[in-house]
Amino acid sequence: MSEFFPEVSKIVYGGPQSRNPLEFKHYNADEVVGGKTLKEHLRFSVVYWHTFSSALSDPFGVGTAVRPWDDGTNSVENAQRKAKVAFEFIEKLGAPFYAFHDRDVAPEGKTLKESHANLDEVVKVFKDEQARTGIKLLWGTANLFSNPRYMHGAATSPNLDVYAYAAAQVKKAMEVTLELDGAGYTFWGGREGYSTLLNTDMKRELDHLGRFLHMAVDYKKQIGFNGTFYIEPKPKEPTKHQYDSDAAACLNFLRTYDLLPHFKLNLETNHATLAGHEMMHEIDAAIGAGALGSIDANTGDPLLGWDTDQFPTSIYLTTQCMLGILGMGGFTTGGVNFDAKVRRESFEPLDLFYAHIGGMDAFARGLKTAHAIISDGRFASFIKERYKSWDSELGRRIESGSASFADLEAYIMPKGEAAKNASGRQEMLENLFNDFI
Ligand code: XUL
Ligand code: CO
Numbered sequence: 001m002s003e004f005f006p007e008v009s010k011i012v013y014g015g016p017q018s019r020n021p022l023e024f025k026h027y028n029a030d031e032v033v034g035g036k037t038l039k040e041h042l043r044f045s046v047v048y049w050h051t052f053s054s055a056l057s058d059p060f061g062v063g064t065a066v067r068p069w070d071d072g073t074n075s076v077e078n079a080q081r082k083a084k085v086a087f088e089f090i091e092k093l094g095a096p097f098y099a100f101h102d103r104d105v106a107p108e109g110k111t112l113k114e115s116h117a118n119l120d121e122v123v124k125v126f127k128d129e130q131a132r133t134g135i136k137l138l139w140g141t142a143n144l145f146s147n148p149r150y151m152h153g154a155a156t157s158p159n160l161d162v163y164a165y166a167a168a169q170v171k172k173a174m175e176v177t178l179e180l181d182g183a184g185y186t187f188w189g190g191r192e193g194y195s196t197l198l199n200t201d202m203k204r205e206l207d208h209l210g211r212f213l214h215m216a217v218d219y220k221k222q223i224g225f226n227g228t229f230y231i232e233p234k235p236k237e238p239t240k241h242q243y244d245s246d247a248a249a250c251l252n253f254l255r256t257y258d259l260l261p262h263f264k265l266n267l268e269t270n271h272a273t274l275a276g277h278e279m280m281h282e283i284d285a286a287i288g289a290g291a292l293g294s295i296d297a298n299t300g301d302p303l304l305g306w307d308t309d310q311f312p313t314s315i316y317l318t319t320q321c322m323l324g325i326l327g328m329g330g331f332t333t334g335g336v337n338f339d340a341k342v343r344r345e346s347f348e349p350l351d352l353f354y355a356h357i358g359g360m361d362a363f364a365r366g367l368k369t370a371h372a373i374i375s376d377g378r379f380a381s382f383i384k385e386r387y388k389s390w391d392s393e394l395g396r397r398i399e400s401g402s403a404s405f406a407d408l409e410a411y412i413m414p415k416g417e418a419a420k421n422a423s424g425r426q427e428m429l430e431n432l433f434n435d436f437i
Contacts, residue, residue, distance in 0.1 A: 004069050004085045008353055010092050021354060027364035029094060034371050036330065042363055043335025045097035045138040050309065050341035051352055052086045053104040057344075064347040074107040076121045083122055087129035093356050097138035099186075099337050102173045103146060112165065116172050123176050130180065138184060138335050139230065139266075139294070140177030142169045145190025145238065155212035156192045156205035156243065163208065170212075171219060178225040183333040184294065185225070186266050187213065188232040193239035206243060210257030217262045228333040230266035230293045233282070235275040237307050246275040247285040254291075264293025268339055269317065270300040270307050279317060283324035294334025295321060297359060311340040311359045315437055318366025319373070326370050336363050369436050378432060386422065 014023030029039040055063020069085045071078050083105065090098055105126075106118040130136065144154035144166045152158055154166035170187075177185050192209060194200040220229065231254070235245040244250045247265055254260040265286045272282040286292035299312045312318055325331060338359050342351045373379060389395060394411055397403040412418070 004088050005092060005349060005353075007350065008092055011094055011353065011357060022357070024357060024364070025361050026368070027357075027360040033368055034326070034375075038364055038367065039096060041326075041330060041367055042360075043097060043138070043331050044095040044360055044363070045099050045335045045337040046086075046090050046093065046095050046356065047337060047339050048086060048098060048100035049104040050339065051089070051356075052082055054341055056342070056347060061344070064344050066347050067349065076107065076118050079106050079118070079122050080125045083125040083129060087133055087135060089352065090135050091133045093353065093360075095135070095356070095360075097136050097183075097335055097337070099138045099140070099339075101141050101143040102169065102176070103143035108147065112168055115169075119172065119176060123179060126180055137177065137180045137182035138337055139186045139227070140173055140180070140182045141186040141188065142166075142173035143190070144169060150191050153189075153191045153193070153205070153239075155189070155209045158201075158205075163212070167212065167215060170216060174216070174219060174225060175223065177227065178223055182227050183335075184228040184230055184266075185220075186230040186232055186294075187216070188234065188266075189242055189244045191239055192244065193236070193242035195240050206253070206257075209243065210253075210259065213257070213259055213263075217259070220262075228293050229263045230334075231263050232266040232268060232271070232296065233275070234268065234271040234307075237274065246272070246277060247282045251285070251289050251291060260289070260291065264291045264334070266294040266296060266334070266337075267292065268296035268298060269312065269321075270298050270309055271296075273300045274305075274307060278320070280320040280324065283321065287324055287328045292324070292328055292334075294331065295325070295336055296339035297321070297336045297363065298338065298340035309339060309341050311338065311342070311355045311362075313358055313362050315362060315365050315369065316433075318362045319369040319433075319437065320366075322363070322366040322370035323373060326367070326374055373433075373436050376436075379429070382425070382429065386424075389419070 008022060012023055013028040014020055014025065016025050018025055027038060029037060031038050033041065054065065056065040057063040069081055086098065102119055106115070106122040109115040109118050144150055149162055149165060150157070152162070155163060157163050157166070174185055189209070194202070216229070231244055231250050233244045233246045233250045234242050236242060243253065247267060250265055251260070254263050267279065267282045267286060269279040272279045283292060297312050298309045299314065299317060301308050301310060338356060340355065340359065342355045346355070390399065394403065397407070
């Protein structure tokens with residue numbers, strides 16, 4: 001097997017005392033926490049687009065990435081070589097999954113037919129490499145935003161031909177995901193939104209998006225794809241307003257169009273930030289609806305207002321994520337997908353390893369910390385105690401829908417005043433959280 005990363009051998013667990021930056025300090029794949037190995041809990045996934053297809057350009061400058069395996073052509077051969085690079089990287093890293101868009105992995109042809117054929121050529125390599133390494137596909141997706149044809153959106157385009165083109169692209173991407181035995185398929189509405197309402201029929205666009213996703217659900221059944229469908233919320237960028245703006249908006253959309261039984265959410269930290277939410281808020285919102293599927297693990301820079309897609313390194317963040325995920329009983333088909341890219345200044349192949357090792361270690365610590373918090377039980381008992389008035393007979397009647405305003409008036413009137421409030425103890429709880437970090 002050719003070696004594209006000759007300076008790196010398999011990344012091993014060296015433990016917290018290790019001084020080797022190419023070893024894990026906290027991610028010990030086979031270590032058991034709460035009855036499952038870290039590998040089973042975290043289901044790490046490497047994304048193709050940032051890690052293997054990004055030149056590291058930014059709005060002010062061209063790409064800086066040095067990728068010795070890339071001959072700079074748009075050929076299928078170059079794409080197939082990149083596929084081998086990807087699998088060597090993922091195997092050495094020890095991540096069990098990967099994720100891709102159709103257009104990250106194979107060049108777009110002059111016609112749709114040619115693009116499909118190019119994709120098939122790369123999928124052949126993926127199939128062989130999956131069989132050789134045991135690495136699996138977490139989810140596939142279609143890029144419905146880069147090509148200029150999608151300037152007005154794809155499933156919300158005012159141009160029916162573009163809508164049909166997008167449908168054909170998704171159909172093919174679903175077929176390929178099935179062929180590769182993918183555990184899921186993601187819909188991120190890259191340009192499904194608007195830049196101005198002055199030219200937009202919002203209701204009609206949303207109706208079209210609803211129809212589009214129903215056709216996808218029908219096709220999923222038709223081809224026998226049993227993976228999970230995910231919607232990935234993001235409030236803006238590239239458009240001013242994206243219809244799938246946050247978890248709550250997605251859930252409302254899915255309910256309105258009778259799609260909720262068919263979809264779960266894939267939540268991304270930097271998208272939560274852009275929506276003005278903490279990731280924990282998005283996770284709680286999705287779990288409340290029984291709809292948390294997977295996470296795109298990254299982080300933004302608090303001083304920059306855009307989607308910087310940095311690798312997650314904050315233990316507070318990873319602990320909060322894992323509290324939600326452990327609380328819901330763990331991932332089923334989803335995982336911790338590093339939708340993150342190295343900085344433009346970190347242009348060497350080696351930086352790809354450092355970035356992922358850091359993210360995996362941060363999530364391993366988050367998992368262990370969250371497990372310790374849950375086992376300790378003090379947060380859970382505090383919350384239980386805070387709501388204890390609702391565990392009364394009247395509380396149960398209200399919650400089950402068998403109480404009326406008149407009942408509540410009859411209950412509170414003789415008391416004259418509500419019972420005394422208890423402190424929310426925010427600072428005490430923040431201190432307690434810190435005790436676990
Ligand atoms: C864009 C983003 C996408 C989706 C997949 O911000 O997160 O890469 O994850 O299309
Ligand atoms: Co993402």
